[in-house]
Amino acid sequence: MNAFPKPVIDAMADRAMRLHHMLWHSARDSWAILTPEEREVYRDHGWEPPRQSLSAPDPVTGRRSIEFDNGSGEDFLFMHREMIGSVDEILAELDDPQHPRVEGWPTIPSPEDTEYPVPPPFVIPGDSGTTNAIGNAKTATAFDRIRAWESQFTNPAELRRLTLRRLGAGIEYGIHNQMHLRWSAEIPSYRPGQADFAVDPQWDDSSYNWLADTYSAHVNPIFWKLHGWVDARIDDWMAANELTGPVPWSFDPPWSGPAGHHHRHPVMRLALRAQPGNTEAEALRSHLSAMESTVEDLKQAGVSEPVRFAVLEDI
């Protein structure tokens, strides 16, 4: 497996890019369980998600459920499609025959796959929840469920029965989260999870590309393999429903974070285009300082990060 060219890796590892990806996922995952004061912090900084992705806990079972019908599933598909599109633009400019574009897995690698082996389970000190979830994701049972999801989401008859938003929401909290956990590997130390946004600059090194953390997952080449697979389901859904042309998003546009002036995911574009002294670098610095103050205020308000890549369908 080839890693991306260095300019792409460096842009993904940029602190602004990391903060953006973490804040985007955290805001919509956590929204339903935040207090009004906590929501105010996100809102003040322009990070109020238009749609939450998970419900508040059921009063009886205590379980949260996937928001299948509010459109957050479209946000998930759209935001990651934008990320892929931005990387594709840069890859086209770099013109490296090894990396013409983001290429997702055509099918999800089996347990016997030698190119994308499943790393062995491991213990995250002080985090039994994530340790157990990762352990489960690596089992044969989990793989059977992954294959069942895969055949569902590639089957035209099934895709005709699904709205785009249900497709996105079902993928996100099922097969997608499970793939993040399944291919995550042991590393020397882990950014504290569910702590109060522990984003010490030690976690900004490009070697920190752990797949089970939204602060780092996109730095990992496997992120683009699994998100390429997810992204292709949009095309399958279009084909199954005999749709051509632009994707019929229900929102103009779906949510990919605070609105930019020209581009919908400005931080990512800027991170990919920034060079010392250019205007992109300047603009990126201003986004970064805005996000630093967002994180600072979230910490002050005692907001915690959501559970990492929670798989919400029983497996």
Ligand SMILES: [Cu+2]
């Ligand atoms: Cu993401």
